[in-house]
Amino acid sequence: MGILTDICMILALIASFQQxxxxxxxxxxxTKFLPFCYRLIAFVALWNVLWFAARNIDYFWxxxxxxxxxxxxxxxMPLLDLEKFPKFLQGSFLTLIxxxxxxxxxxxxxxxxxxxxxxCIVQYSTTLIKLNLS
Numbered sequence: 001m002g003i004l005t006d007i008c009m010i011l012a013l014i015a016s017f018q019q020x021x022x023x024x025x026x027x028x029x030x031t032k033f034l035p036f037c038y039r040l041i042a043f044v045a046l047w048n049v050l051w052f053a054a055r056n057i058d059y060f061w062x063x064x065x066x067x068x069x070x071x072x073x074x075x076x077m078p079l080l081d082l083e084k085f086p087k088f089l090q091g092s093f094l095t096l097i098x099x100x101x102x103x104x105x106x107x108x109x110x111x112x113x114x115x116x117x118x119x120c121i122v123q124y125s126t127t128l129i130k131l132n133l134s
Contacts, residue, residue, distance in 0.1 A: 001047075006124040008044040009068060011037050012075045013117050016110070019078065038076060045072035068120035074113045077102040 015034045017026060048069030056062030080102070082095050089095060105113065 001052075002124060002128055005044055005048060005065075005068065006121065006128060008037075008041045009072055009117060009121050009124065012041050012045075012072045013114065013121065015041075015079055016075045016114055016117075035079075035081075038080060041072060042076055045069040045076070049073070064120065064123060067116060068124070071113055071117040071120060074101065074105060075110075075117055078105045078110070 011034060014026065014030060015038075017023065018031065018034070046069065048065040053062050053066035053069060057066065077098055080098060082090065082098060085095060
């Protein structure tokens with residue numbers, strides 16, 4: 001699950017640059033492919049926060065998965081198209097929370113979350129490489 005989590009965090013970080021001045025540097029196939037991955041990325045981030053971190057919060061990797069999951073979810077908030085949500089979720093409390101968080105993810109707030117996510121990616125990747133080389 002660590003490899004999948006790492007890949008999803010990398011995709012979320014790449015997707016976060018679709019809005020800024022670096023949007024034209026993202027390859028076309030990724031620009032078309034990334035919106036289809038948002039559900040998987042959100043699922044993995046929620047799994048990190050609600051299942052793994054909740055069960056292992058006393059340990060380093062439980063705390064790391066909490067930070068990684070929250071960072072990934074915050075990165076996704078401005079990217080989600082709420083009109084594509086199912087009808088029963090549109091106008092619900094969940095969409096109001098997403099809209100509120102998405103409005104807060106601008107400027108330096110978004111940069112700081114990107115830095116947290118990049119740090120999580122480095123930690124996950126180096127640990128996975130070390131585990132696979134051992």
